[in-house]
Amino acid sequence: MINLKINGLEVSVEQGTTLLEAARFLGFPIPTLCHMEGLSPYGACRLCVVEIGEGPRAKLVSSCTYPAQEGLVVRTANERVLQARKMVLELLLASCPQSKVIQDLASAHNVRQQRFRQEHEDCILCGLCTRMCEEQMMAKAIGFRGRGETRSIGTPFDIKSEECRLCGGCIYVCPACQLRCTYTEPDKAVCGGCANLSPPCVEKENFDDMMCYMNPCVACEIDKH
Amino acid sequence: MERLTSIEDFKAMQDRLVSERDYSKPSIVIPAGTCGQASGANDLIRVTKRELLDRGLTDKIRLRITGCHGFCEAEPSVLIQPTGTFYPNVKIEQMVRIVEAVRDNQVLDDLLFVDPATGKAVEKQSDIPFFKTQVRTILARSENIDPIRIFNFIRNGGYSALAEVLGKGEPSQVVEEIKRSGLRGRGGAGFPTGAKWELLANQQNGHGKFLVCNADEGDPGAYMDRSVLEGNPHSIIEGMLIGGYATGANEGVIYVRNEYPLAIKHLLIALRQSRGFGLLGDDILGTGFSFDIKLVRGAGAFVCGEETALMRSIEGKMGEPRQRPPFPIEKGVDGKPTAINNVETWANIPLIIADGAEKFAKIGTNGNTGTKIFSLVGKIKNTGLVEVPMGITIEKVVTDIGGGASGKAKIKAVQTGGPSGGCIPAERFDLPIDYDSLAEAGSIMGSGGMIVMDETTCMVDVAKYFMSFLKDESCGKCFTCRKGIQRMHEIVEDISEGQGTLEQIDLLEELALSVKDTTMCGLGQTASNPVLSTLQYFRQEYVEHIENQRCPAGVCKALITYSINENCTGCTLCAKTCSEGAISGDKKQRHVIDSESCTRCGACVTVCKFDAVEVA
């Protein structure tokens, strides 16, 4: 067994347990996006970061991939961690504002604006679909290609895959393409009122600049039409 | 080729090689690394061979073709041994005269290097300012070695460090020796090599252990590893053999980037030769110690230099970093405990064993021992590879070795550490060059890139360049690395185009810190350094771009205009040169540039002989 300390609490876990599993075992919530039980950890979204170590050597690591180690000291929600998560979410919103999953996470973390040039991408390259395809559907029909800016997901040579059984597993797990949101034109801010019932959008004149995906809204009275 | 079956055999051969040699016979040494060949060294070699044959001098004068000696500015160059006479930038016609002069024991004064500071000719290589301040323990070895001749290497003491450790039969003493030398990894992070080896030696693993030589060298502009591989491949092999013996590893891989064909060629030849002599493979020198080395060609991605990505690449998978721990030392190539070291780190090993840890530790400073090779480029007079003791000040490298500013503009910063490094301003040139001081100043040592920048270099543009490089080279796995770098690039680009806002500077800083914090591997964790260090030391330049819509260095195209001042003689040269037809004016009249159609290519500035084209 391995003994470590999470947010001041001692815990013993088995060799090979990740920090995410250990923290959740103790009941500490850590948001995740590219992690899913039953799929191998990958560490792509960086939302699950936690702080380990002490003093000047303290650093953030992704809890879904980092193995528990003897004597490790972990903080799952200090200022540095929360700040980092907010930036991750702001970047996610800037790239993929239509995702309900991302919107919910953003509003739950009090992300009220996104300051980058708005993009509309339909994939955040979290790798859930490729792992689903390979590890659960045993098909390995899709995978990552390229690196950096040109990295993408697809079948080899972009032709219809013989391996794909059209199971839909990849679509099912995708956090980006669940187009459940009803917004029309997202802009720079997120309302988030629906998630935390404390709407920032009470002022009518500011409302036009915000993203709100509740219609009708349960939190504010503004008529959106 | 006779196989050597004992240490005595080897020593006898080495003694024979040394005693056979007539050291008074002059040698013409021509460096022909990739850089030398590109500047025409092959022609010099051809001419020299012909001259030696035609004049029947083949048994009076030796010709040695070696790897790069470092003084790129002077290539193709010729070095005469044993006198040490140095001829820079030799032309084919001059080569004939040089051969004659060597025959007649003369020095050609008109072909010697002229020190720009004093205007005087300098005969000997060691007296040239560029070489004088250097401590060339690794590079100078290359001068005496023809990389494709193992006899050359052995005659110059090659493989005797290996013979020594095999003869002593105490692997743990080797680890101790390396620890005492204080050698730190030359690949960038500066991890103590002895400590790394000790960890590997202590690993219990029945399936074998692995050593890797990291020769991926992906930093743009850096080529010190290439020059060592090309110029002295056997020293890497010897280093790895000693490492294998010390740690109990039996397999090694040299991971070279595919863009280094000459290095690969020399390595393959060297591996074949040492295997043939029984210096590599099974039962080395009859001692029962076995170690073999394989060469793997890299896929050419910068990120493949990161150790976990490199291991995956060796295994034939996509070069993508993974979570550490487990560290390579526990779980490396094919799951075997693995120690990865940089080319230059390996090249230092035989030197430490041969000369002793104490001698090595005397060079440099406490905690940063030995020498480090830098590729010194940019706005200075002398560019090339320089090997200096650790802890030397930036000032010394830039002024004494580099010869100071190459143009009229003042030097304002050096950039160290390549894309993961930062810019250090001229006010801090008293900083010693060592792992800790550079990191404290917001840069890193990195693998040894050093770019000197003057007032015509725009810091926003520098940050933009590195972000642009990194956004293509990030493996793309971590969202914050991939998108974060793209966003930093986007903001810096906005600023360089005069579209930025002051709030964006704050956002840039906030983002840069988050990217540093939230990414998995060294690439992401250091990717913000170019942005953060330029913001730290040159924030005013960013502000200038935003508030005054001005690029102080005259680089950012959107913010500069070209105009012609009263120096113009009306020579019409610029008008003829401009591909856009943007310059008009009558002969002998002052010309005018039409700002609308000017594309700011700068061609007119280059051609104007009267300094009449101004950038503002």
Ligand SMILES: Cc1cc2nc3c(=O)[nH]c(=O)nc-3n(C[C@H](O)[C@H](O)[C@H](O)COP(=O)(O)O)c2cc1C
């Ligand atoms: C993005 C990235 C690129 C790297 N590229 C190289 C490289 O080209 N050559 C190298 O020796 N080390 C490189 N490194 C460092 C290696 O990961 C590793 O630390 C080094 O090879 C260890 O050897 P050393 O202890 O001898 O320095 C790179 C690291 C990162 C994060």
Ligand code: SF4
């Ligand atoms: S398609 Fe969806 S699941 Fe697949 S990587 Fe992109 S965002 Fe993730």
Ligand code: SF4
């Ligand atoms: S930090 Fe960048 S290069 Fe490193 S694993 Fe993450 S995405 Fe890849």
Ligand code: SF4
């Ligand atoms: S900078 Fe180039 S395009 Fe502009 S005027 Fe000069 S030559 Fe023409």
Ligand code: FES
């Ligand atoms: S959930 Fe851990 S990095 Fe995505």
